[in-house]
Amino acid sequence: MLGISGWGQVEYVMSDLTVSDCSGALVDSGEGQEYSSNENYTFTVQMADVIPILVTFHGSFCLEDGFDFLTIWDGVPDASNLLATYTGTDFLPEDVVSNSGIISFVFTSDNSLNLCGFALGWEGIAPTPIPPNVQPIETFACGATGLEFELLPPVGCSDLWLDSLAILSGPPDAWDLANASLICAGDSATGFFIPLLDTLNGNCAWSFVLPVDVRDACDSLHRFQAVFDASTETCPISGTWAASTPAACIGNCMSVYWMNDGCSDHVTEWTQSGGGTPIALEDLPSGVAAGLIVCVENADTLELELSVVQPATQLDTVFTYTLIPQVIAFSMSNAQPICSTSEDVILLIEPAGGGWSDPVYFANNSWWLNAETAALTATTNGSTPPEITLTYTTIEGCALDTTLGMQYVNAGPDMTTCLGAEPFDLEGTSNLPAEWFGDLATEGLFTPDSMGVFMLTLTATGCTDTLEIEVIPDAPPIDLGDICQSADWQELPLMDAVGFWTGPGLNNAGFDPEELSAGSSTWYYNLTGCAQLAQATILPINLGVDLFSSCPAESAFIPYPNFSPTGGEWTGPGIVNATSGLFDPGVAPEGWGQALYYVAPNGCEDVVMVNNITTAIVATSFETCSEGAEYDLHNNAIGAVPWCGTWSGNWAGAGATTVVAGSGSSVGLSVESWCDWDLLPNEITPGLYELIFTANTCSDTLSLHVYPSELNLEPVIACSDEDPIALADSDWPLGGVWDGSGVEESTGWLTPGAAETGWQDVTWTAPGGCADVVAVQV
Structure with missing residues (x-):
């Protein structure tokens, strides 16, 4: 019989x-009771x-002595x-060790007294095994795509942890450890294969560690x-060149690297440096x-x-590197200096693909110099x-500076x-002395005595630069007629002559009548030495407000008693007196954006919008x-309407x-900006209050609960x-909730007899x- 021991x-x-x-356990035939006779x-x-076998006794030992x-x-x-002979009771035998790899237990009993027997356990003392030797199967040759390793002796296929394979030394980015594969014969791992990320092309040495x-x-x-190694010394010396800049720019220095x-270690020496300076290893x-710092002085x-x-x-091995400086070639067909009034100039440049500084622009597959802007810049830079x-900067980063001579002349706009206007001086500009030529001009003075x-x-x-002057006859003022102050923006006449408008309320070649005073207004279209006029009569109408709010429960009132001119007629919902404009909110329908119209005796009409809204607060209470x-x-959680009322409270100072x-x-x-109201709880003593919102003589309230932030x-x-x-305090805090053993949740009363003992x-x-x-603590 057998089972599982304790x-x-x-x-x-x-x-x-x-x-x-x-390992195992052995007990007498009584299995904790009395053993049998004649065994x-x-x-x-x-x-x-x-291997050695260790025997340990457990519990009581009792045999008929x-x-x-x-x-x-x-x-x-x-x-x-x-090794040992045991008989008797009330003792525990010492441990016994067998060294032959075999141990025998012989039990004998006579035909008389039987006792509780024995219980023992044994365990083989296995020595620590020797880990396998890991080594490459073949020479690690140049051009290899990976390397196979063998395990001597083999281990179980499930006992090799390739997913924990790691590199201890050597370039870590050479090997594809994630795709290492196991080589098994049956259930024994005889080796494994580690692929390279790229074909081996240089001598190197690595150390790996693999859990086994x-x-x-x-x-x-x-x-x-x-821990195992892999190395190669079969590759010829090879390497790659690099430079700190995409091109060798004349006049600049650059670094060249190998x-x-x-x-593997290399010893390098520049045997031909082109006048450059070697870079220290550190x-x-x-x-x-x-590395070498090379300064490019010419196109050689x-x-x-x-x-x-x-x-x-x-x-x-000797490696060579050829450095070819980038040559930038510039030309143009125009002679210098370039005149500001000439056509824009084509700039020819090689190599293409780069970019010019301002004021050069690219159009129609060519680079063009803006002659006017270039000449103006040249005359203002002090040269x-x-x-x-x-x-010009090439796409590789090389640059060529080109200096052009410029000449600037500008006759003006x-x-x-007007015919008969006073003579005036012609004001042109040039970086060199200039002279005016043309009709009606004498030594730069123009006399407008002919149309x-x-x-x-x-x-x-x-x-040279040219200027065109038109002489026109003096014209009478343009009559714009009567215009109401309530009219929309008015555009001034579009004129053929070269000039500009000035006058009252001018805004984008027009004016807003509402911004002008009633009466006659004059605008001037300014020419050189004279002006043409436009005139209008502004008819008054002023209702005082564009929008107001009312509460349906408030009494009738005149929105703006000082409206002008009086004597006209008011119409619209809620108007109960067409002459005075008396407005009754109780008669008007409730709603937003209702229009009231007024037609003045002078024929002008204007409109006032009214929001006739019941003053109300959506929320009934607020806690803070x-x-x-x-x-x-x-x-929105408070929901007070209409907008822009006033707030007050029933606590002291509010x-x-x-x-x-x-x-x-x-x-x-x-309050800020008349309408933006804020509640400041930190200024209010904890308690229950009313918060009152008033608009248009009507008001509504909500209950304000200010709780203490701490009871202390x-x-x-x-x-x-x-x-x-x-x-x-039994009167406070109202509405708070208590939570604790033996505590009444709504009042905060503690009943010690109902609470758990100790701290809480x-x-x-x-x-x-x-x-x-x-x-x-109770």
């Missing part, structure tokens, strides 16, 4: 039996390997290998970190084996030569004679003047904490708020037989989000 081992009952378990059994444990015996043998029972589980003689797993393939970027090609020696292989420097269009030319050293943040009273220039404050309330209660200590205790935290929470904790 020590987690297989338990055998004494019998003639041979087992190979590496003679041999129980043998024979391990698969020769001198008549019943348990003997233990190192191997098969023999006179020469007896190895089983001992008792099949227990031991975790080892197997980076070796692989990770100043080289990561991964760079050699530079040949660089680098000797590279690999000490480990004694390989010696003599005027010059402008343009910069075209003009219109027509006259062309004048300003000339300075062959650079005494240290809460300020709150916008026109928030009556009517004095408002100056749209702003004001009282205790717990503030001292810890309470009470005996379990005490009478109930009020944790806070009793919490109080109010609807405004206020909360506090009081420590209570």
Whole structure:
């Protein structure tokens, strides 16, 4: 018979039996009760390997002293290998060790007294196994795509942890560890393959670590970190060149770098440097084996030569690098200086694909110089004679500065003047002395004594610009007629002559009649030396307001008693007196944006909009904490209408708020921009109040609950037989909720006899989000 012992081992009952378990338990035939008479059994444990076996006794040992015996043998029972003989009661035998890999237990009993017997356990003491040796199967050759490793001896396929394979040294980005694969024969792993991310092209050495589980003689797993190496010295020296700039720019310095393939040590020497300066090793970027700073002085090609020696292989290789400076060629067909009034100039440049500085632009697949802007810039930059420097930058970053001579002449804008106007000076500009030529012009003075269009030319050293002056007859004022102040924006007449409008209320070549005073208004279309006029009569109409609000419950009133001119007629919903404009909100329908019209005796008409809305607050109550943040009273959650009423409260200091220039404050309330009201809870003593909203003589209220942010209660200590205790003032805080053992949730009364003994935290929470904790010990 067998079972599982209390020590987690297989338990055998004494019998003639041979087992190979590496550990187990053995009990007498009574299995905790009395064993039988006349027993003679041999129980043998024979391990698969020769390893020590440790025997430990458990619990009571009781055999009939001198008549019943348990003997233990190192191997098969023999006179020469007896380890121990046990008989008697009330003792626990010492541990026994067998070294032959076999241990035998012989139990004998006579036909008389039977006792409680024995219980023992055995365990094979397996030595720590030796981890496998990991080594490459073949030479790691240049051009390889990966490397196969063998395991000596093999291990279980499930005992190799390839997903934990790691690189200890060497370039970590060379290997594709994620795709390493296991090589198994049956259930034994004989090796594995690690692929490279790229074909091997340089000499290098790596160290790896791989977790491996190895089983001992008792099949227990031991975790080892197997460290192994891989290296190659079969690749020729190779490398790549790089430069700090995309091109060798004449007049600039650049860095040239050589980076070796692989990770073996290299010794480098510049045998031909083109006049450059080698870069110290400590100043080289990561991964760079050699570097040279080269300054490009002209368009000559530079040949660089680098000797590279690999000490480990004694390989010696010379690498060359050709540096061809980028040449930028510029030309144009125009002679210099370039006149500001000439056509824009095509600039020819090679190589293409770069960009010019202003004022050069690209159009029709060519680069063009804006002659006027370039000449103006040249005359204002202080250079003599005027010059402008343009910069062309290639797509690779090389630049060429080109300086062009410029000449500027500007006759000014075209003009219109009146026949018979006073003579006026012609004001042209030029960086050189210039002279005017043309009709009616004498030494730069123009006399408008003939009608027509006259062309004048300003000339300075062959650079010319023209000006056109139109002389027109003096015209009578343009009559715009009568215009009401309530009319829309009015556009002034579009004129053919060159000039500009000035006058009252001018806005984008027109005017807003509402901004003008009643009576005659005149606008001037300004020409050179004269002006043409436009006149209008502005008819008055002023209703005082564009929009007002009313409450249907308030009495009739005149929205703006001082409207003008009087004597006209009012119409619209709620108008009960067409002459005075008396408006009765109770007669008008309730709603937003209702129009009231007034027609003045002078025929002008205007409109006033009215919002006839019942003053109301949607919310019925609002809860907050005494240290809460300020709150916008026109928030949608409050829902006060109509907009722009006033707020007050029934707590001390919260009556009517004095408002100056749209702003004001009282205790717990503030207003900005006349209408933006905020509640300030931190100024209000905790309590229950009314918050009043008033608009158009009507008002509505909501209940304001200001709870204390903290109760600041001292810890309470009470005996379990005490009478109930009020944790806070019985009149406060109303509406808060208490939570704690033995505490009434609505009043905060503590009944010690109903509470748990010991300390507890009793919490109080109010609807405004206020909360506090009081420590209570019963």
